Amino acid sequence: MEETGREAGRSRPTRSKGIPIRNGVIRIAAIAMIAAVALPLGILAWREQAERSRTLVSGTLLPQPRPVAEFALTGDDGKPFTRAGLLGRWTVVFVGYTHCPDVCPTTLSQLKAAKAGLGPDAARLAVLFMSVDPERDAPDHLGRYVRYFDKDFRAVTGPADALTALGRQLGFVFVKNPAAEGEGYGIDHSAELILVDPKARLAGYLTPPFRAEALAADFETILRKQVAP
Amino acid sequence: MKCIRILGGALALASMPGHACEGLEVSDARVMESPPGASVLAGFATLHNSGNVPLIIRRADSPDFSAVEFHSLVRRDGLIRMTVDSSLTVPPHGTLAIKSGERHLMLFKPAKDFREGDRVRIRLFCSPGTLELTMPVEKSG
Numbered sequence: 001m002e003e004t005g006r007e008a009g010r011s012r013p014t015r016s017k018g019i020p021i022r023n024g025v026i027r028i029a030a031i032a033m034i035a036a037v038a039l040p041l042g043i044l045a046w047r048e049q050a051e052r053s054r055t056l057v058s059g060t061l062l063p064q065p066r067p068v069a070e071f072a073l074t075g076d077d078g079k080p081f082t083r084a085g086l087l088g089r090w091t092v093v094f095v096g097y098t099h100c101p102d103v104c105p106t107t108l109s110q111l112k113a114a115k116a117g118l119g120p121d122a123a124r125l126a127v128l129f130m131s132v133d134p135e136r137d138a139p140d141h142l143g144r145y146v147r148y149f150d151k152d153f154r155a156v157t158g159p160a161d162a163l164t165a166l167g168r169q170l171g172f173v174f175v176k177n178p179a180a181e182g183e184g185y186g187i188d189h190s191a192e193l194i195l196v197d198p199k200a201r202l203a204g205y206l207t208p209p210f211r212a213e214a215l216a217a218d219f220e221t222i223l224r225k226q227v228a229p
Numbered sequence: 230m231k232c233i234r235i236l237g238g239a240l241a242l243a244s245m246p247g248h249a250c251e252g253l254e255v256s257d258a259r260v261m262e263s264p265p266g267a268s269v270l271a272g273f274a275t276l277h278n279s280g281n282v283p284l285i286i287r288r289a290d291s292p293d294f295s296a297v298e299f300h301s302l303v304r305r306d307g308l309i310r311m312t313v314d315s316s317l318t319v320p321p322h323g324t325l326a327i328k329s330g331e332r333h334l335m336l337f338k339p340a341k342d343f344r345e346g347d348r349v350r351i352r353l354f355c356s357p358g359t360l361e362l363t364m365p366v367e368k369s370g
Contacts, residue, residue, distance in 0.1 A: 098264075101271035102333045103302065103309055105263060109369045141266060148264030179312060188310040208304075209330065 056221060057214040059206035061195070066202040071166045073158030076143030081156045086200040090222055091126040093194040095172045097133030097187050098145050104129075107193075107210060108149040114215035115150060121223050122152075131157040132174035133187055170194050170202055197227050250355035252280030253319065258364045260349050265342045270294075272334035272351065272364055274327050278319035286317040286353050293349045295338035302331060 055061075068083055075081035094111065096104035108129065115122045129146045131137040134157045137145075142155035157163070167173055172190040179186075193206040193215075206218060258274035278284040289297040299314040314332075319325040327333060334351065343349060347366040352359050 098267065099269050100311070101261075101263070101269040101300075101335055102329055105261060105271070105369055106329055136268070144266055145264045173308065175308070177310060186311040188308045190307055191304065191309045192307065 056204065056206065056218040058210060058218055059193070059195075059204055061204035061222075062202065065197050065199070066169075068166075068169050068196065068200050068202060071162060071169075073156045073162055073166070074139050076139045076146065076155040078139045081158075083200050085156075086196050088198050089124055089126045090198055090203075090219075091128050091196040092206075092219070093128045093130055093170065093172075093196060095130045095132055095167075095174065095189050095194070097131050097189070098137050098141065099133060099184070099186070100189075103191065105149075107208075108146065108153070110210050110212045110215060111153075111193075112150045113212035114219060115152075117212065117216035118219055118223070121220070124223050125219055127153045129153060129155040130163070130172075131155060132160075132163055132189055134158060134160065134163070170196075171205070195222060197222075197225075199227060249358050250284065250286075250353060250360040251358065252278050253284055253286075253353070253355060253360055254279060255360070255362055258351075258362055259367045260336065260343065260364045261369045262343065262345045262366050267342075268338055270336040270339055270343065271329070272297075272327070272336055272349075273329060274334070274362070274364070276317070276319045276325045276327065278321060278323055278325075281321050283321055284319040284355060286319070286355050288316070288354045289334065289351055290354075291336065291349060291351045293340050293343075294336045297337070297351060298335040300333050300335045302333075 068086065070083045073081045075085065092111065094104075094107055096107070098104070111127050115125065115127060118125065127146075127150065129142065131142055137155075137157050139155075139157065142157060146153035146155045163174070167190075172192070172194060174187050174189040177186045177188045191208045193210075194202065195204040195206065197203040203222070206215065254277040256275045256277065258272070260270055260272045263270050276284075276286075286299075289299070291297050299317050300311050301314055303310045303312060313335075317325060317327075336349070336351075339349075343366045345366055345368045348363050349366065351362045351364055353362065
């Protein structure tokens with residue numbers, strides 16, 4: 001401490017008088033004491049902050065999750081699928097349609113691989129394929145389609161106006177596009193994965209291009225999150 | 230000058246009917262296995278043109294599908310949009326990659342559920358001539 005005081009006072013012209021040295025010692029001691037208390041507190045606060053604003057590798061979490069209002073769609077079992085179907089687990093929503101030959105199967109394969117990387121935690125995450133092509137995607141066809149990728153995947157669809165309304169809440173859009181196919185039509189659709197928390201609130205988005213490893217890391221992140229009331 | 234040469238080349242080729250897409254080499258051709266009952270499949274391949282003139286593929290068909298189209302994907306304003314291309318052009322001494330996320334051969338209404346290990350036949354119609362491909366079905370991922 002004495003050493004430090006002298007060190008600290010060295011640059012001062014009044015060093016020989018000694019008083020500034022004592023002042024220096026006191027000052028250093030005070031700084032040390034304050035630091036001893038403040039630093040761990042700071043580290044704690046910083047850690048908490050980092051935990052809270054933990055960013056996702058392939059997307060973003062909303063600062064404040066947004067509640068999803070009631071909606072009425074049909075599940076792949078033919079039964080009504082409502083807001084209650086989003087409660088109790090994290091849900092990853094992927095918007096697409098089965099006539100989409102490249103992006104949709106590729107993304108579903110990546111989701112399967114990412115989910116497999118979660119181990120036992122995978123049970124806490126639901127993957128929901130939302131078909132925006134109710135004309136061609138009957139519920140039983142959707143069920144067979146998604147379970148080819150993973151036996152736990154679920155699919156849902158419904159009237160175009162119900163899908164549009166839910167899209168406004170969850171932030172996805174889809175547009176029928178007759179130019180996409182010589183025979184039939186395509187549907188331009190949002191490519192993001194939508195994250196819904198266990199309280200049925202919109203929590204964030206993952207944006208393409210996707211990689212299975214990055215998706216798995218992000219799923220681990222959201223599953224670790226404390227879901228605030 | 231270049232224009233004239235390309236025209237000349239095209240004319241020279243046009244006078245050889247029945248030729249199998251002069252200069253076209255196809256590698257890495259595959260069709261992705263899809264869920265049972267899928268009404269469309271995607272085919273991918275890398276096309277290389279070893280010739281001095283652009284190689285144009287005007288259409289494609291297959292005995293295993295009701296129709297084959299050339300599709301490309303465009304991402305704009307957060308939307309994925311599929312568009313139909315009326316033809317494919319492989320540049321001279323160049324490559325056209327028909328690859329996932331960018332382009333695919335859109336294969337409509339498969340004659341059956343194709344599984345991994347099956348083969349599908351695709352015919353490419355160039356100007357002039359045709360090229361018959363056999364594409365293996367593979368699992369994605």
